[in-house]
Amino acid sequence: MKLRGNLVGPDRYHVSLCGIGAFGEAPSGIVDRLKQIGASMHEPRFDIFFDQAEAFGSSYGQRSLVLTASDTLPALLALQRRLHDAMQAASIPVNERFDPHITLLYDKRPVPRIEIPRLSFTVPEFVLIRSVHGASRHDRLARWSLGS
Numbered sequence: 001m002k003l004r005g006n007l008v009g010p011d012r013y014h015v016s017l018c019g020i021g022a023f024g025e026a027p028s029g030i031v032d033r034l035k036q037i038g039a040s041m042h043e044p045r046f047d048i049f050f051d052q053a054e055a056f057g058s059s060y061g062q063r064s065l066v067l068t069a070s071d072t073l074p075a076l077l078a079l080q081r082r083l084h085d086a087m088q089a090a091s092i093p094v095n096e097r098f099d100p101h102i103t104l105l106y107d108k109r110p111v112p113r114i115e116i117p118r119l120s121f122t123v124p125e126f127v128l129i130r131s132v133h134g135a136s137r138h139d140r141l142a143r144w145s146l147g148s
Helices: 030-040 074-089
Strands: 046-059 062-068 102-107 114-123 125-132 137-145
Touching: 030 074, 030 125, 030 137, 046 074, 046 102
Parallel strands: none
Antiparallel strands: 046 062, 046 114, 062 102, 125 137
């Protein structure tokens, strides 16, 4: 099966932890509150891995080819849960669904889940990103290092 989509590219590879799902500019004050929440997180660095490739859903006629993990990622899930809970406590609307993955490309063709050689790495930081819908761009608004 030959995919025709262009690679997303390393400058856009990331694992989304807590999306707010808003298009356009974030409502007034939300970015500042998100920066405060990010600064309040004091988590250690941790390792994650991806060992599968598969297609996720379909939006605008495209499927995303993503890397996923065959097992849970406890440290990643813990960070995501702390961010999610802090956002809810701050009355910031947050998506409930969390499927850790890295998007590689978009294509119209479906792809079955396949095993791939394990890709593992240490997560040194997390970043507040504004995804500019339709522009294939991610603006980094803030970043925080994870502890050693």
